[in-house]
Amino acid sequence: MSTIKAADPTLPDDVILAVENLEVCFASQGRQPIRAVNGISFTIARGETLVLVGESGSGKSVTAMTLMRLTEHDGARITGGRILMRLKDGKVSDLTKLSLKGIELLRGYEMSIVFQDPMSSLNPVFTIGDQTAEAIIRHQGKTKREARDIALGVLKLVRVPDAARRLDQYAHQLSGGMRQRVMIAMALACRPSLMILDEPTTALDVTIQAQILDLVRALQREIGMSxxxxxxxxxxxxxxxxxxxVMLKGDIVETGSVYEIFAAPKHPYTQALISAVPRLGSMVEKDAPEKFPLVVYEPTQKLAETTA
Ligand SMILES: Nc1ncnc2c1ncn2[C@@H]1O[C@H](COP(=O)(O)OP(=O)(O)OP(=O)(O)O)[C@@H](O)[C@H]1O
Ligand SMILES: [Mg+2]
Known part of the structure; x- marks a missing residue:
């Protein structure tokens, strides 16, 4: 990292994104700006899943949206730091320096984002096929026909059953889980190197949550994105x-592998997060994180069962 020069940013070969001392502030009328992200740094390697975890208001979404330069629409400013990304052409770009036009070209193509609520991200008046094809036409210069074929391919990739029929359906005709699959398909349409998912399963019931997590894992293995x-x-x-x-009040207070975080949390806040997980001991015998039961889902499960 010490070799990076401001005029000509570089990244180690296996790194796709490096956030360096990123600081994001929101203007607040007549008062001091609110600093939502407080000089954070992290990297994401090729094919890696990095999780930002932290309590409500800790700055997770602001961080994610700032990577796509979306917070500026909400009156936020990047007041410090860099966001270095390795683009598909191999060049490294500091995204904080890009023009609005430059960042628009990048959105969906190099990096895409999936939000918690697909209903507010999907347009109710366009078909699933048209919405999925849109990014393909915009970024890849394909014809409508070609884009529709690619859209069908990505819907199949995210295991949307009966994908050909879904192309002509509208968002309201799909279940919540299916809408989230469509959002992931749209995010994947141009094969970005990095996909950001901001609480993509929080609004879904427990079974569908688990299916979406499985899907993200499988897609990552299949297409190798970060x-x-x-x-x-x-x-x-x-x-x-x-x-x-681990984020707390705009700072990253701890970074580690999933094993380190669960086995030996260092920061008191991380320790508190871990100690709040029921039946932590059930992971001791497991050799991989995905074998860990989704313990925090249990209250929701009971709720779902009692209300079913
Ligand atoms: N549009 C906005 N205007 C002003 N301040 C904002 C705005 N959006 C976020 N903030 C500030 O940024 C802080 C971080 O918000 P952020 O949405 O990133 O939290 P989060 O970690 O994603 O929380 P949650 O888990 O609830 O989604 C908030 O506490 C708030 O002070
Ligand atoms: Mg959030």
């Missing part, structure tokens, strides 16, 4: 993470 996954749920962390950054 994932930045955001959650406040330690069960999800255990299920999906390679590495974990």
């Amino acid at each position: 994932v930045l996954f955001i959650t406040h749920d330690m069960g999800v962390v255990a299920e999906i993470a390679d590495r974990v950054c």
Whole structure:
């Protein structure tokens, strides 16, 4: 990292994204700006899943949205730091320096984001096929026909059953889990190197949550992309993470592999998160994080069962 020069950023070969001392502030009328992200640094390697975990308001979404330069639409400013990304052409770009046009070209193509609520991200008046094809036409210059074929391919990739029929359906005709699959398909349409998922399973019931986590894992193996996954749920962390950054009040207070975070949490806040996980001992005999039961899902499961 010490070799990076401001004029000509470089990254180690296996690193796809490096966030360096990123600071994000929101203007607040007549008062001091609110600093939502307080000079954080992390890297994401090729094919890696990095999870940002932390309590509500700790700055997870602001971090994710700032990587795509989306927080600026909400009145935020990047007041410090760099976001270095390795683009598909091999060049390394500091995303904080890009023009709005430059960042628009990058969104969906180099990096894409999936939000918690697919209903507010999907357009109700366009078919699933048209919405999925849109990014393909925009970024890859394909014809409508070609884009529709690629859209069908990505819907199949995310295991949407009866994908050909779904192309002509509208968002309201799909279940919550299916909508989230479609969002992931749209995010994948241009094969970005990095997919950001901001609490993608929080609004889903427990069975569908588990299916979406499995899907993200499988896709990652199949297409080798990097994932930045955001959650406040330690069960999800255990299920999906390679590495974990723990956020607290705009800072990253601890970074480690999923094994380190669960086996030997160092920061008191991480220790508190881990101690809040029921039946932590059940992971001791397991050799892989995905074998860890989604313990924090249990209250939801009971709720689902009692209300079914
Ligand atoms: N549009 C906004 N205007 C002003 N301040 C904001 C805005 N969005 C976020 N913030 C500030 O940034 C902080 C971090 O918010 P952020 O949405 O990143 O939290 P989070 O970790 O994603 O929480 P959650 O788990 O609830 O989604 C908030 O506490 C708030 O002070
Ligand atoms: Mg959030």
